[in-house]
Amino acid sequence: MDEYIVEMRHITKRFPGIIANDDVSIGIRQGEVFALLGENGAGKSTLMSMLFGMYRPDLGEIYVRGEKVDFHSANDATAKNIGMVHQHFKLVDNYTIAENIVLGVEPMTRKLGFLPAVNMKEANREIEKLSKEYGLEVNPRNLIEDVPVSVRQRVEILKMLYRQAEIMIFDEPTAVLTPSEIEFLLKIIDSLRKAGKTIILITHKIEEIKQIADRCAILCRGKLVDVLDVNSASAQEMANMMVGREVDLVTHKSEPHIGKEVLNVQGLTVLDENKFPVVKDVSFCVRAGEIFAIAGVSGNGQTQIADAVCGLEEAAQGSITLNGQDITHTSIRKRAERGISYIPEDRQSTGTVMDFQLSENLALRRYGREPYSKKGILNFTKIRENAEELIDRYDIRCAQGPKTIMRSMSGGNQQKAIIGREIEEHSDLIIFVQPTRGLDIGAIEKIHNQILAERDRGAAILLISLELSEVMELADTIGVIFSGEMLKIAPASELTRNEVGRYMMGVKEA
Amino acid sequence: MKENKRKGLAGLLTSDRWSNVTVSVLAIILMLATSSVILLIMGKNPLTAFRSFLQGCGFLPKAKYGGGSGMLSDLFDYLNILAPMLLAAVAFIVAFKTGLFNIGISGQMLLSGFMATILVGYMKELSPWIAKPLVILIGIATGGLLGALIGFLKYKFNIHEVVSTIMVNYIISFTTGFFINTRYVDMLTRSSRICSTASRLTWTKVNIGGVNCNVPLGIVIAIIGAVLVKFIFDKTVFGFELKAVGTSRKCAGYIGVNVGRSIVLSMAFSGIFAGLAGVTYYLGYTNTMVPKTLPGMGYDSIAVALLGNSSPLGAIFASVIVTIFQSGANYMSSSIGVAKEIASLITGILLLFAACGEYMKILGRRKIEKEEDKKIAAMQEARVKGGADK
Numbered sequence: 001m002d003e004y005i006v007e008m009r010h011i012t013k014r015f016p017g018i019i020a021n022d023d024v025s026i027g028i029r030q031g032e033v034f035a036l037l038g039e040n041g042a043g044k045s046t047l048m049s050m051l052f053g054m055y056r057p058d059l060g061e062i063y064v065r066g067e068k069v070d071f072h073s074a075n076d077a078t079a080k081n082i083g084m085v086h087q088h089f090k091l092v093d094n095y096t097i098a099e100n101i102v103l104g105v106e107p108m109t110r111k112l113g114f115l116p117a118v119n120m121k122e123a124n125r126e127i128e129k130l131s132k133e134y135g136l137e138v139n140p141r142n143l144i145e146d147v148p149v150s151v152r153q154r155v156e157i158l159k160m161l162y163r164q165a166e167i168m169i170f171d172e173p174t175a176v177l178t179p180s181e182i183e184f185l186l187k188i189i190d191s192l193r194k195a196g197k198t199i200i201l202i203t204h205k206i207e208e209i210k211q212i213a214d215r216c217a218i219l220c221r222g223k224l225v226d227v228l229d230v231n232s233a234s235a236q237e238m239a240n241m242m243v244g245r246e247v248d249l250v251t252h253k254s255e256p257h258i259g260k261e262v263l264n265v266q267g268l269t270v271l272d273e274n275k276f277p278v279v280k281d282v283s284f285c286v287r288a289g290e291i292f293a294i295a296g297v298s299g300n301g302q303t304q305i306a307d308a309v310c311g312l313e314e315a316a317q318g319s320i321t322l323n324g325q326d327i328t329h330t331s332i333r334k335r336a337e338r339g340i341s342y343i344p345e346d347r348q349s350t351g352t353v354m355d356f357q358l359s360e361n362l363a364l365r366r367y368g369r370e371p372y373s374k375k376g377i378l379n380f381t382k383i384r385e386n387a388e389e390l391i392d393r394y395d396i397r398c399a400q401g402p403k404t405i406m407r408s409m410s411g412g413n414q415q416k417a418i419i420g421r422e423i424e425e426h427s428d429l430i431i432f433v434q435p436t437r438g439l440d441i442g443a444i445e446k447i448h449n450q451i452l453a454e455r456d457r458g459a460a461i462l463l464i465s466l467e468l469s470e471v472m473e474l475a476d477t478i479g480v481i482f483s484g485e486m487l488k489i490a491p492a493s494e495l496t497r498n499e500v501g502r503y504m505m506g507v508k509e510a
Numbered sequence: 511m512k513e514n515k516r517k518g519l520a521g522l523l524t525s526d527r528w529s530n531v532t533v534s535v536l537a538i539i540l541m542l543a544t545s546s547v548i549l550l551i552m553g554k555n556p557l558t559a560f561r562s563f564l565q566g567c568g569f570l571p572k573a574k575y576g577g578g579s580g581m582l583s584d585l586f587d588y589l590n591i592l593a594p595m596l597l598a599a600v601a602f603i604v605a606f607k608t609g610l611f612n613i614g615i616s617g618q619m620l621l622s623g624f625m626a627t628i629l630v631g632y633m634k635e636l637s638p639w640i641a642k643p644l645v646i647l648i649g650i651a652t653g654g655l656l657g658a659l660i661g662f663l664k665y666k667f668n669i670h671e672v673v674s675t676i677m678v679n680y681i682i683s684f685t686t687g688f689f690i691n692t693r694y695v696d697m698l699t700r701s702s703r704i705c706s707t708a709s710r711l712t713w714t715k716v717n718i719g720g721v722n723c724n725v726p727l728g729i730v731i732a733i734i735g736a737v738l739v740k741f742i743f744d745k746t747v748f749g750f751e752l753k754a755v756g757t758s759r760k761c762a763g764y765i766g767v768n769v770g771r772s773i774v775l776s777m778a779f780s781g782i783f784a785g786l787a788g789v790t791y792y793l794g795y796t797n798t799m800v801p802k803t804l805p806g807m808g809y810d811s812i813a814v815a816l817l818g819n820s821s822p823l824g825a826i827f828a829s830v831i832v833t834i835f836q837s838g839a840n841y842m843s844s845s846i847g848v849a850k851e852i853a854s855l856i857t858g859i860l861l862l863f864a865a866c867g868e869y870m871k872i873l874g875r876r877k878i879e880k881e882e883d884k885k886i887a888a889m890q891e892a893r894v895k896g897g898a899d900k
Contacts (some may be wrong), residue, residue, distance in 0.1 A: 014883065058883050312763060333766025344764060353758045360750075364765045368747055376747045 004063070005030040005198050006051065006167060011060035013046055020046040021057075022222045028167075033189060033199040035209045035230070037242050038219035039440035041410045044202045045087075047219070048169045051200075052084045053077035064167075083160030084169040087176075089152050091144045097151075098123045098140035101159050130161050134191050150181040157188065168192065169200045174208060175438050178297050179468060186212050204242070204440040206235045220244045243442040251448050254456065256476045259288030262428050262460035263309065267318035270304045279304045280484040281318070286429065286460040286477075291451065293463040293475030293492075295500050301484035302464045303345050306433050309462065310342040311335045323428060336365065339428035343418055343435055345464075351418040352406050359387035359402035362421050394420035395446075412443040419447060423454060430454055433464045448474060468504070472497050482506040520874040530819045533870055537817070537863035538831060544863075545856045554846055563853075566841030567834050573845075580721035584841075590712055592833045593728030594619070594791035598811030599818065599825040600736050601653075601783030605671075606820050607743055608776035609756035614660060614675025616808025617682040618784035622652040623792025623799060624686040628694065631705025631793060638708040642727065645709050645789050653785020654778045661777030665770035671777065679804055687802030695801070702799040711794035728790030735783055736822040743822075752776050784808070810836075813857070817864040832857055 004027035013021040020043045028034045036044040049055045051062060053071030062069050064080050071077050074084075091100050102123045109119035127140040136154045144152060153173060160168050170189070174182045189199055189212055201213060209216050209230055216233075218225040218241045225241045239247045263286040270279035279301040286292040294302045307313035309320055311332035319328045327335050336342075344350040352361045363383045366372050371382045387402035396416045398404035406414060415435070422430060432451060436444040451474060455461050465471050471478060475492040480503035487503045488495075522532040546556035564570045568585030575581075598615050605612035612618075626648040630641050660678065663669040694702045707714060713725040743749035754762040755772045763769050791807060792799055814832050818824030839853035 012886070014879075014886065059887065310764075311766075331766065331768075332763065336766055342764070346760075349758060350760045350764045353754050353761050355757045356754070364754075364761075367750060373747050377745055378747060378750060 003030065004028060005065055006200075007063040008047070008051065009061045009063070011047065011050060011057045011062070013043075013050060013055060013057050015046075019222050021050075023060075024219070024222075024224045025060075026217050026224065026227065028198060028200060029215075030198055031193065031196050032214040033193055033201060033212055035201045035203060035213035035216040036219060037203065037206065037209060037216050037238060039204060039242060039442060040412050040438075041221075042219040042242075043222040044219055045171055048084065048171065048200060048202055051077065052082060052169060078163055078165070081164055081166040082169070083163060083165030083167070085153065085156040085160065085171060085173060087171045089156055091152060091155060093143075093145040095144060096140065097138060097142050097144060097147070097155050097158075098127050100144060100155060101127055101140070101162050105163060127158060127162065130158055134161065134188060134195065136188060149176050150178075150184070153177070153185070154188070157192075165197070167198045167200070169202070171202045172204075172438075173201070174203065174205060178466065182208070206238050206242075206441070209238070210235060218242050239441050242440070245442075247441055247445055251445075251452070251473045253452060253474070256291075256455065257289045257458075258476070259458060261285050261287050262323060263462065264321040265305070265309065265318065266321075268305065268308060268315055268320065269317040270301070270308050270313050271316045272304075277316070278484050279308065282481070282484075282486045283318075284479050284486060284489055286462050288428070288458050288460050289455055290476045291455050291461040291463055291474050292477045292479065293465060293471040294479045294481055295465070295468060295471040295475075295504055296481035297504050298466050300481050302481050303433055305481075306342065306344075306431050306462065306464055309429075309431060310340050336425075336427075341365075341422035341425045341427040341430045343415075343422050343430070343432045345433040345437070347411070347415050347418055352414060354405075354407040356406055357402060358391070358396070358398050358404045358406055358409070358417060359384050361406050362387045362390050362402075362417060365421055365425055390417070390420045390424065396420065412439045415439060415443070415447070419450060423450065426457075427459065429460045429462065431462045431464070434466060435463070436465075436467070436470060468497065468501060471500065480504055520877040522874075529871055529874075530821075530824070533867040534817065534819065534824070534827070534864065536870060537860060537867065540863045541856065541860040544859050545852075548852075548855070549848070552848060554848055558846055559842060559848065562842040562845045563834055563838035565845075566838030569834075572841070575721075578722045580719075582718055583721050583723045586723040586725055588833065588837045589729045590724055590726040590795050591837045592829055593726050593732045594787040594795060595807055595811060595814060595833050595836075596732040596826060596829040597728070597735060597783050597787035597790060598807055599814040599829055600732070600739050600822055601780045601787060602812050602815040603818075603820050603822055603825060604739055604783060605657075605776055605780035606815065607749075607756050608752045608772065609759065610661075610664075610671050610773065610777060610780070612657070612660075612675060612777065612780045612784070613672050613809075613812070614656075614679050615780075615784040615787070615811055616804040616806075617675065617679035618653045618656050618781050619788030619791055619805050619808050620679075620686060620799075621656060621682045622649040622785035622788030624682075624689075625649075625652045626709070626789045626793055627702065627705050627799060628689075631709045632694070632703070633709070634706055636706075636708055641706070641709040642711060645711060645793055646731070646786065649785040649789035650782050651785070653781040653783070653788060655781070657781020657784065658774055658778035660781070661774035664777070665773050683802055683804050686799070690799055690801040696798070699798070701801070704797050705793055709793055710797060711790050726790070726794055728786075728794050731786055731790065733826065735786065736826055739783075740822040787811070810857070813861045817861060819867075832860070 006028040009025050011021050011024045024047060036047065038044045046055065050057050053074045053076045069080060098120060107119040107122045109117055111117045124140045131138045136158060138151060138154050138158060144155070173185060177185060186208065193199060203209065213230045215227060216230050216238070217227045218238065220242060228238070265285070266283050268279055268282045269277055272278045282305060284292065294305065296302050304313055308315050311330065315328055319326060321327065322338055322340065325338065327338065348354060360383065363372055363386055367378060367383065372379055372386065384402050390396065391398065391402065394416050397413050398409055419435065435447050435451070451461060451463065463474060477489065478492050478495055478500060479489045480487050480500055482504065483506065522528050549556040549559050561570060565572045566584065567588040568581050571581050598619065601615050602612055626645045629648055630636065630644050660671050660674050663674050664671050690702045696703045711727045715722045716725045743753060751762065751767045752772055754767060755769055759769055791805060810832065814828045815825055818828035835853040835856050839850040842848065843850035
């Protein structure tokens with residue numbers, strides 16, 4: 001008989017239109033790293049939100065340390081030493097790290113013997129101690145707005161530690177981190193495990209599970225598929241269970257048929273709002289039938305290059321030529337008409353109008369043209385037909401068909417819609433920025449195949465990705481950017497993963 | 511039976527098609543209930559009060575009428591106030607759909623009315639066939655230019671429209687006040703001199719069915735305007751782009767909409783309706799201008815637009831309701847002896863409930879969910895029992 005610290009029995013939770021969890025039962029042992037694996041929308045986060053008291057299960061029971069609990073709020077869960085790091089951090093930007101951590105459970109002192117005040121000295125000391133103990137490297141006196149995302153995440157971890165959490169839930173903790181930051185986080189999780197904490201890790205990345213987790217529950221469409229010992233299962237097996245069908249973890253790529261030059265960027269410099277150059281004198285060209293990938297750590301100017309090519313950012317210096325025509329000062333719409341499609345990094349605020357219907361979002365590139373509009377009057381029949389066609393062709397899952405509001409769709413399906421819309425323009429140049437960020441294996445596989453299909457059709461592809469493995473898998477030519485400068489451009493076959501990784505860190509040729 | 515009915519209400523509150531209508535109707539019912547309680551506390555019969563509001567607006571016959579006036583003349587007076595109210599609400603909606611908060615409708619109304627009054631209203635010899643279109647044109651031009659200026663300030667210098675419109679409101683209020691006081695004042699009333707009959711957008715003392723009526727031209731303009739705005743936002747490429755700018759400025763830029771131009775155009779468009787509201791208000795309803803006073807209608811219209819769920823047709827409905835209380839307040843006050851300020855109180859209560867609309871929807875949704883949960887629980891129980899039998 002297993003001794004479980006947390007047990008969830010026959011949990012069912014419904015939301016209008018879907019069953020998020022359908023009769024799910026799991027047990028978690030003290031001191032293990034327990035992973036919840038599943039695609040987006042499989043019900044992982046919902047299940048854990050119930051353990052953390054944010055939702056209440058419709059059916060089923062939760063036991064913590066053998067005792068039946070009925071949480072009405074996150075406070076109830078905190079009282080049972082359960083903590084959670086959400087995907088979106090809940091921090092006050094203009095407070096210091098320590099102030100954020102003690103918020104709600106402030107250590108008090110009496111100034112002059114009677115005036116109540118928050119004892120920040122005590123808080124700072126306590127937090128520094130915790131930070132050292134678990135190797136978190138956090139300075140409690142810094143302001144949240146001054147520290148990067150990875151540190152903010154560690155602040156959330158400290159917040160749990162400060163509240164004496166024994167059971168810690170991490171919701172997709174690596175989605176926002178760079179590869180080296182992920183390494184660091186996994187180390188922290190390991191040290192937490194060594195300290196006897198129980199960790200629940202929600203993720204859809206199998207590599208991470210292989211690296212850190214002891215056991216893993218796989219959810220697929222709200223149902224529990226299996227609970228595995230991580231060591232005894234292969235990555236391929238886990239992937240198949242999670243997607244519910246056979247998936248291919250290896251991309252099959254044919255030889256490129258490289259044609260004429262499509263995009264030529266010469267000496268491009270882009271300034272940020274403080275007139276500081278974020279892209280410095282960058283030159284490269286992308287040819288038809290080629291995938292040119294820009295590798296680099298986040299924030300080194302790669303998105304600005306994409307924005308400058310499509311016209312969202314102004315080029316301070318340099319020239320951009322498309323099919324031999326200078327487009328450096330052409331408007332965004334004219335550039336799109338001349339043959340640029342763009343899948344932007346931020347699919348929610350840039351790529352779509354979230355409050356519009358799916359059909360309208362799918363027509364964003366074409367609504368101004370016949371037959372979708374005539375003399376300035378929109379033809380909604382044609383717009384709907386267009387949507388029905390794309391929904392079918394790109395397998396966009398939407399509850400109410402073309403009428404579905406974009407916001408209500410899952411991230412993966414939003415991305416499918418954007419990619420479908422952009423690919424359907426049959427442009428000469430397609431720019432993909434972080435096309436698979438936050439998506440699950442099944443969706444990534446499909447998108448990679450779509451990118452390759454477009455290349456084989458003869459389109460020039462500019463791919464910008466923070467995932468080194470994605471760059472290595474897809475690229476025909478790789479450009480590595482560091483601090484706004486293109487450090488190296490070479491055919492993908494001439495570069496190893498490690499070499500690219502080194503250039504990404506700013507190491508120039510020896 | 512009762513259970514069915516309650517589920518029906520919850521269904522209506524949550525359905526995509528009907529929820530906006532049911533929420534507004536429910537808000538009105540709750541408003542009537544609450545104000546009845548208030549009137550009861552004051553010792554008045556609420557039914558009499560509501561009837562007198564309707565009588566004041568010409569929807570119900572009064573007990574007696576003065577010479578030459580009748581129910582129809584009250585109704586036309588009501589339409590005379592309704593017209594600028596609706597136009598101002600439409601002005602707000604145009605900007606709001608583009609993501610702009612035009613709180614300067616009052617100022618735009620005031621300046622348009624002022625310009626039309628001094629340029630046309632005081633020219634005695636113009637024929638009405640020239641004067642009236644000229645007044646409308648001046649209203650459109652003044653409001654449009656003023657709106658465009660606000661849009662331009664936002665686009666060029668990133669000045670928030672709420673800040674600039676509030677400041678411009680004061681500038682307009684005091685400048686026009688200065689000119690009225692120094693050049694156009696009527697020494698007796700301390701307001702501006704009455705504008706000429708020819709220039710007014712209301713035909714005064716038209717004899718219809720034996721009673722004298724003031725027939726407003728504005729209400730026709732207002733309804734055409736509301737329908738036009740609905741058409742533009744629902745059916746045209748221009749409206750689609752404005753809505754895109756309004757909901758996601760980043761995405762609008764990404765698909766190639768000229769965001770700056772859209773902002774200027776939308777504010778100009780909004781200003782045009784505010785200008786029309788201004789001329790129908792000052793050269794149709796009041797016919798005179800009190801110096802240094804912004805029309806409260808400019809602010810009320812924001813509330814009306816929101817009660818109408820920021821849709822032009824909703825605004826027609828909302829302005830019809832709100833104007834009943836404002837227009838009927840005088841008669842109600844004199845007939846049952848309650849201070850006419852109660853009209854503002856009732857409007858306030860109405861808006862309060864309208865603002866609770868989202869909450870009502872949530873209540874409806876929760877109710878439906880609970881019922882579905884019950885069904886599932888029953889089903890699962892049945893399943894468990896079935897398993898045990900086997």
